[in-house]
Amino acid sequence: xxxxxxxxxxxxxxxxxxxxxxxxxxxxxxxxxxxxxxxxxxxxxxxxxxxxxxxxxxxxxxxxxxxxxxxxxxxxxxxxxxxxxxxxxxxxxxxxxxxxxxxxxxxxxxxxxxxxxxxxxxxxxxxxxxxxxxxxxxxxxxxxxxxxxxxxxxxxxxxxxxxxxxxxxxxxxxxxxxxxxxxxxxxxxxxxxxxxxxxxxxxxxxxxxxxxxxxxxxxxxxxxxxxxxxxxxxxxxxxxxxxxx
Numbered sequence: 001x002x003x004x005x006x007x008x009x010x011x012x013x014x015x016x017x018x019x020x021x022x023x024x025x026x027x028x029x030x031x032x033x034x035x036x037x038x039x040x041x042x043x044x045x046x047x048x049x050x051x052x053x054x055x056x057x058x059x060x061x062x063x064x065x066x067x068x069x070x071x072x073x074x075x076x077x078x079x080x081x082x083x084x085x086x087x088x089x090x091x092x093x094x095x096x097x098x099x100x101x102x103x104x105x106x107x108x109x110x111x112x113x114x115x116x117x118x119x120x121x122x123x124x125x126x127x128x129x130x131x132x133x134x135x136x137x138x139x140x141x142x143x144x145x146x147x148x149x150x151x152x153x154x155x156x157x158x159x160x161x162x163x164x165x166x167x168x169x170x171x172x173x174x175x176x177x178x179x180x181x182x183x184x185x186x187x188x189x190x191x192x193x194x195x196x197x198x199x200x201x202x203x204x205x206x207x208x209x210x211x212x213x214x215x216x217x218x219x220x221x222x223x224x225x226x227x228x229x230x231x232x233x234x235x236x237x238x239x240x241x242x243x244x245x
Contacts, residue, residue, distance in 0.1 A: 003130055003132075004123065004126060004127055004130070004132075004241050004242065005215075005233065005235075005240075005241030006194055006213055006241075007212065007213055009191075009192055009212060010132070010192060010193065010194045010212050010213055011132060011133060011188050011192045011193070012132060012133035012134070012135065012183065012186050012188040012192060012193045012194070013124070013127050013132050013133070013134050013135075013193070013194050013196065014134075014135045014136075014137050014179050014182050014183065014193055014194065014195050014196065014211075015120070015124065015134070015135070015136050015137065015156070015196045016062070016136075016137060016138060016195075016196060016197045016198065016199065016202050017136055017137075017138035017140055017143055017146065017147070017161075018062075018138065018140060018198075019061075019198035019199065019217060019219050020117070020120060020196050020197065020198050020217050021116060021117060021120050021121070021124075021136065021147070021150075021152065022114050022115065022116050022117065022146055022150060023114070023115045023116070023117060024105075024109065024114055024140075024146060025061070025198065025219065027105055027108045027109060027112065027114075028061075028105055029053065029056045029061075030108060031101050031102075031104035031105035031108055032051060032056055032060055032068070032072075032101055033050070033051045033056070034104055035097060035100050035101040035104055036051035036055075036072065036097075037050050037051050039092070039097060040076075043078075043092075049076075051072070053220075055072060055075070057199075057200065057220070057222065057225075058075070058200075059071040059072040059075050060072055061199040061200065061201060062139065062173045062174075062197070062198075062199030062200070062201035062202045063139060063172055063173060063174075063201055064139040064162060064165070064172035064173075065098040065101060065102060065139070065141075065162070066094055066095060066098050067172055068098075069094045069095075069097050069098050069101075070094055073094075080092055080093055080094055080097070081093045081094070082094050082095065083095040083096050086099075087099060089103055102141070102142075105142075106142065109142075109146070109149075113149075114146055114149045114150055115150070116150040116152060117237065117238070118239075119237040119238045119239030119240075119242070120196075120237075120238045121150075121152060121155070122238075122239065122242060123238035123239070123241065123242055124152075124155045124156075125155065126242060128155065133157060133158075133186045133188055134155060134156050134157055134158075135156055135157060135158035135159070135160065135182035135183075135185070135186055136156040136158070136159050136160070136161070136182075137160045137161075137178050137179050137182050137195075138160075138161045138162065139161070139162050139165070139172045139173060139178070140161055140162050141161065141162035141163050141166075142162075143159060143161035143162065143163075144159065144161065144163075147159075157186065158182050158185040158186055160178045160179075160181045160182045160185070164181075165177075165178055165181075168181065173199070173201040173202050173204070173205040174200075174201040174202075174204035174205050174208070175205060175208070176190075176205040176206070176208050176209025176211075178205070179193075179195055179205055179206065179209050179211065180209055183211075190209055190210055190211050190212070191210060191211065191212045192212050193211050193212055193213075194211065194212060194213040194214070194215060195209075195211045195213070195214045195215065196215045196217065196238070197214070197215070197216060197217065197231075198216070198217040198218070198219050198220075198226075200222070200225055200226065200229045203216060203226055203229035203230040203231055204229050204230060206230055206231075207229065207230030213232050213233075214230050214231050214232050214233075215231065215232070215233055215234075215235065215238075215241075216231030216233065216234040216235070217234075217235065217236075217237070217238070218234050218235070218236055219236075
């Protein structure tokens with residue numbers, strides 16, 4: 001019998017943060033839109049083409065911040081200097097725009113708060129109760145603070161986030177390196193790990209890393225796309241799989 005909807009051989013669960021554990025994906029999307037729309041308005045004038053939800057899904061969702069900036073700008077045929085990590089937010093560079101987005105998302109988190117997906121937290125607790133290993137894998141440099149804010153830091157044995165990825169020089173999603181690092185730190189082969197993601201880039205990472213099972217969380221009505229990008233199963237919420245525990 002499957003446990004928590006997983007194949008019997010799965011021994012570890014690797015969870016994305018935004019959109020899987022916490023409801024911060026919508027906050028990130030709003031911050032990306034505010035930042036890019038302001039930049040495009042300055043660059044192109046009142047007739048600029050705004051940043052759209054489709055742009056978010058296709059070009060920035062799940063990617064490290066600088067990669068998201070590069071990806072969207074490339075899609076619009078815009079070239080900017082890379083700049084440096086500590087560029088001011090006013091700089092029209094890849095890192096300048098990224099730093100502006102980070103300031104905006106932190107402001108929104110402080111003013112609006114962070115809400116967890118309770119179905120995910122119950123699922124993680126159930127997984128731990130069954131002896132499964134757990135890790136959080138996120139491109140966010142704010143991962144630890146966000147987990148602490150929803151009292152969930154102690155649910156994960158391993159944390160591979162934007163800070164750790166920078167320290168270890170791990171490329172972000174859609175590359176599988178951050179998930180592979182989590183599996184390594186848990187001492188569980190990738191084939192015995194399940195990946196939980198809501199972003200298409202995360203699906204690609206799960207598939208290319210040859211993980212044992214990839215669970216897609218459809219928060220925005222993209223179940224078909226999640227399957228096309230490698231999900232073995234797609235659910236609206238992990239509560240749907242709790243009955244298997």
